[in-house]
Structures are given as structure tokens and as C-alpha cells.
Amino acid sequence: MGQPVLGILTLYLNDRGLMEEKPIYERMTTAGKNLGLDIFVFTPADVNYAQNRINAHMYDTTTKSWSRKWRSFPHMIYDRCRIQKSHRFVQLSHFRKKYGHLTFLNRVLRNKWTVYKTLNREEKFRPHLPLTRYYDGQSDLTELIRKYPLVYLKPINGTGGRGILRIEKEQSGSYLIQGRDQSRRIVSPQRVGLTGIHNRLAKWNLRENHYLVQQGIQLKLANGRVHDYRMLVQKNRSGEWEVTGCAGRIGPSGSITSNLHGGGQAVKMKTLLNDWIKNEELAASVKQKAEELGVDIAAHLERSYGRLCELALDLAIDRKGQIWLLEVNPKPSREVFIQAGERETYRRAIIRPLEYAAWLYEQKVQRKDKAKAAAESLTRRDARDDTRDVTRDDTRDDSWNEFMDEFEERS
Known part of the structure; x- marks a missing residue:
């Protein structure tokens, strides 16, 4: 089937073509090349619907520059589009509907309320839902x-x-x-x-x-700042859910949230959790339970809404070590790990969706090969059956001729 092609679907931030997360896409294109993936970036506005062609953004890893090139549709699509109140989001909805039959690494997750209700129906998740x-x-x-x-x-x-x-x-x-x-x-x-x-x-x-x-959930530290944890759960190179990493977030003074975009800072989970609970043994146990919970939630949401490749879980942990799921983010950023000084986790966070894409493509190739082999086997079997039928027909003809000869002699 040739080289696997992955298209990263995103949205322009304005009508002048400003594109979000460009540095991330550059790193992904570079990492994808090492995995044998051909990667390009596009938005719904770049699609020629009449010709089913895409005016793609191509990153050259040698010259470290961007260019445009008309491309056919990719084998797989990695949807990185976040909600916007704009005509661009209307274009996205049209694209998803028209091309929903294509292979997406991640389908659309529902809103916070629907996700809450989905999880709240499961007894094992209820204790973790505010x-x-x-x-x-x-x-x-x-x-x-x-x-x-x-x-x-x-x-x-x-x-x-x-x-x-x-x-x-x-x-x-x-x-x-x-x-x-x-x-x-x-x-x-x-x-x-x-x-x-x-x-x-x-x-x-x-x-x-x-x-x-x-x-x-009361999450104020001694200095009055709120904190929580951002856990990234992703599919690995075997198509299985795995926790890539988890980092702590501390909000700025006077803020009710810990989001990095709102001025928060990232720290290592172990450091923040030990300081919060003040019991290393309990903190280690809580971390393990949080990771198990993260994998279970990701798997359940995928069963509920269709294929997913990554989710970010915003978690709160109270003084007793109880884990609370604040919300689920289907289009997570990775900067929390680089800011927390966890470079290897940051690298894995970038490469894992690509490894999953390569695995998914290989599964598709194997299914096609098996289907082809099965079809060829069926054709050969039918040919053998036809041969047997001809042989049986010849045998019946010989027997009939012998009978007629004997009948004529008696007559």
C-alpha cells in the first residue's frame, strides 16, 4: 500500500491563516519521518470538495521551512481541532460529516455534560466524579x-x-x-x-x-494558590491505552484555576503530591490508582464514542488521597511536561500518536492482505470444484453411452 500518509487536521485561528501549534507539527513531522510516516497539515478551508484534493501545509525537515502542495486525501486523519465560535468551526462540522467514513485516529468527544453522564452511569467511576x-x-x-x-x-x-x-x-x-x-x-x-x-x-x-x-474540591495550597494535576493518557505502539505522564499545575496568585494559559506553572507530580499529602507511601499509592483510573476512563469513553488516541484528564486529589476527575480534554497540549522539566515525557507525548498511527496503518494492511488471501483461496477452491464437476459430468456421459450401447445390442 506504499508509505502511510497522516494528515493533521487543525483550524486557522483567524481569517489571515494563522495556524495554532505549528512548532508541535514541526516536531511531529520530524518524528514521523523516522517512523516512515508522510505527514502534512491541513484545515477544512484547504479542501477542494469537488476534486477531493487538499492544499496541504508541508514541513521540510531539511530546510526547516513550510510550503504548500496539492495532495490526495491521507490514509489517516489526526484531528487537533478545538472548539471555536466562528465560521471556521462550521466548515469543520461540514468536513467531519462529509468525510466521516475516513480513518480518524480520534473521533469527536462530546461536551462536558454528556461525558459526565456517560461516566456517571458506571458505578466504578461515580466515587471520582464531583x-x-x-x-x-x-x-x-x-x-x-x-x-x-x-x-x-x-x-x-x-x-x-x-x-x-x-x-x-x-x-x-x-x-x-x-x-x-x-x-x-x-x-x-x-x-x-x-x-x-x-x-x-x-x-x-x-x-x-x-x-x-x-x-x-478544596485545593488551595499553604500559599493560597489552587492546584491540580494534568494526566495524559495515549494509545501506544501496540494500540493499547497507557499513561504517558502526569504533572502538577499551580495557579497564579488570585486565580481560581491552574491552567498554564492563565498564568499557572507546572511542577513534577511527585513533588507536589508529596507536599500536599505529606505521606510518601500514600502519595505513591494514589499515583498508581490515578493511572489505573485514567486508563479505565479512556477505554470506557472510547467504547462509548468511537476510536480515540489520547485524552487529558484534569484531576484533583484531596487531603485524604481521594481522586476526583474534574474534566476530560480530548485535544490536549503537551507543554505542561516541558515546563515541569520532564523532557522525555514531552517527547513521548509527541511521538505516541504517530506510533499509534503507524500501528493502525499496519493493522489495515494486514486485514487487506488477509482478505486478499481469503479471496484467492476461495477462487482456487471454486476452480477445484468446477474441475470436479466437469469430471463427474464426463463420468456420467460415459456411463450413459455404455448403457445406450448395451440397450441397442439387446434390441
């Missing part, structure tokens, strides 16, 4: 505020810490509201009474903007 409600009215928020001292509000399709609000009940009985707007800017903290919460949040249009209300 109670979550879809915001359909004030009563949904009131229910959780009365039940928990800490509550988060987050958009159903949000990424990067955008549009998240945190409501914490203080000892005085008032509620502290903090957050980040859709541009990741920190919202000025405000204290209100229970009855004032809904008035304060009215401008956020929680129902129209499809928000979730989630039980909060």
Missing part, C-alpha cells in the same frame, strides 16, 4: 450551594479556564465569588449574601450560555 448539574435555573445552583461550601460554574464547552466562576462560603456566612471571563481575565472578587448570588451572576447568562454547576 456532583454536577446542568444549569437550567437558579434552583440548580442553590441546591449545590446549600450542599457544599465550594461550588464551580463552568461552560459546557469551555476550554483553557475561560468563563469559570468559583463560589465559596466563608465563615462569616457570606459568599466569595471569583472567576475568569471568556478572555481569561481575572474577575474582581466580590462578597455577597445568599440572596445576592443570583443577581451578581445575572449578566453571565448561565442558562443561555449552557453552564454546569459542579461540586468544588
Whole structure:
């Protein structure tokens, strides 16, 4: 079947053709070359639908430069497209629908609410899921505020810490509201009474903007900064789920999230977890359980939604060592590992989707070869059967002739 071709599907960030993650694609193209993969990058806007051709972005690993070239469709597609509120995302939806029959390394994962419901149906995952409600009215928020001292509000399709609000009940009985707007800017903290919460949040249009209300987990360090963990689970070169790495994230002062794009910093998981739990033996056990949970979640979501090749899990771990799944990210970045000083993990994070693509292609070749061999075997068997039929027909003809000769002699 020739050299396997992998197309990386992405979106332009604006109408001037600015492309996200270009340095990552350069590293992937270089690594893919060593694996025998021919890699190019494209967006839905680069597709000629009439001719089924792609005006691809090609990276030359020798000259370290980009160029454009018309290409046929690749054998496999690695979808790196994140949600945008733009016409470009409409183009993406059309592309996915028209070419959904092609081989994708990763199918589309559903929104946060659907993923939560999918996992919550499984008894083994429930202890790790903070109670979550879809915001359909004030009563949904009131229910959780009365039940928990800490509550988060987050958009159903949000990424990067955008549009998240945190409501914490203080000892005085008032509620502290903090957050980040859709541009990741920190919202000025405000204290209100229970009855004032809904008035304060009215401008956020929680129902129209499809928000979730989630039980909060207390994750403030001694310095007042929040922290969590980013775990990357990927398919390996054998097509099996495996934890590539897990790093800690610490938010900046005054922030309710730990996202790196929002100014957070990355640290090694072991360092942060030992400092948080203050029990190395328990920390080691928690790490192992978190990795087992990560693999189980990835496998279950793949069974539910179709082929996947990687997922990032945002995890919280409380003081008792209980593991909580905050959310699942289907299009993870890898920078958390390089910032945490884990270069080898960063390298593996880049190469594993490529190794999986090579494995997937080889499986496809083997299936085709087996089908061809089976067809050839069937053809040979049919030919033998035809020969036997001719022989039997000849034998019947001889017997009939002998019978007629004998009959004529008697007559």
C-alpha cells in the first residue's frame, strides 16, 4: 500500500491563516519521518470538495521551512481541532460529516455534560466524579450551594479556564465569588449574601450560555494558590491505552484555576503530591490508582464514542488521597511536561500518536492482505470444484453411452 500518509487536521485561528501549534507539527513531522510516516497539515478551508484534493501545509525537515502542495486525501486523519465560535468551526462540522467514513485516529468527544453522564452511569467511576448539574435555573445552583461550601460554574464547552466562576462560603456566612471571563481575565472578587448570588451572576447568562454547576474540591495550597494535576493518557505502539505522564499545575496568585494559559506553572507530580499529602507511601499509592483510573476512563469513553488516541484528564486529589476527575480534554497540549522539566515525557507525548498511527496503518494492511488471501483461496477452491464437476459430468456421459450401447445390442 506504499508509505502511510497522516494528515493533521487543525483550524486557522483567524481569517489571515494563522495556524495554532505549528512548532508541535514541526516536531511531529520530524518524528514521523523516522517512523516512515508522510505527514502534512491541513484545515477544512484547504479542501477542494469537488476534486477531493487538499492544499496541504508541508514541513521540510531539511530546510526547516513550510510550503504548500496539492495532495490526495491521507490514509489517516489526526484531528487537533478545538472548539471555536466562528465560521471556521462550521466548515469543520461540514468536513467531519462529509468525510466521516475516513480513518480518524480520534473521533469527536462530546461536551462536558454528556461525558459526565456517560461516566456517571458506571458505578466504578461515580466515587471520582464531583456532583454536577446542568444549569437550567437558579434552583440548580442553590441546591449545590446549600450542599457544599465550594461550588464551580463552568461552560459546557469551555476550554483553557475561560468563563469559570468559583463560589465559596466563608465563615462569616457570606459568599466569595471569583472567576475568569471568556478572555481569561481575572474577575474582581466580590462578597455577597445568599440572596445576592443570583443577581451578581445575572449578566453571565448561565442558562443561555449552557453552564454546569459542579461540586468544588478544596485545593488551595499553604500559599493560597489552587492546584491540580494534568494526566495524559495515549494509545501506544501496540494500540493499547497507557499513561504517558502526569504533572502538577499551580495557579497564579488570585486565580481560581491552574491552567498554564492563565498564568499557572507546572511542577513534577511527585513533588507536589508529596507536599500536599505529606505521606510518601500514600502519595505513591494514589499515583498508581490515578493511572489505573485514567486508563479505565479512556477505554470506557472510547467504547462509548468511537476510536480515540489520547485524552487529558484534569484531576484533583484531596487531603485524604481521594481522586476526583474534574474534566476530560480530548485535544490536549503537551507543554505542561516541558515546563515541569520532564523532557522525555514531552517527547513521548509527541511521538505516541504517530506510533499509534503507524500501528493502525499496519493493522489495515494486514486485514487487506488477509482478505486478499481469503479471496484467492476461495477462487482456487471454486476452480477445484468446477474441475470436479466437469469430471463427474464426463463420468456420467460415459456411463450413459455404455448403457445406450448395451440397450441397442439387446434390441
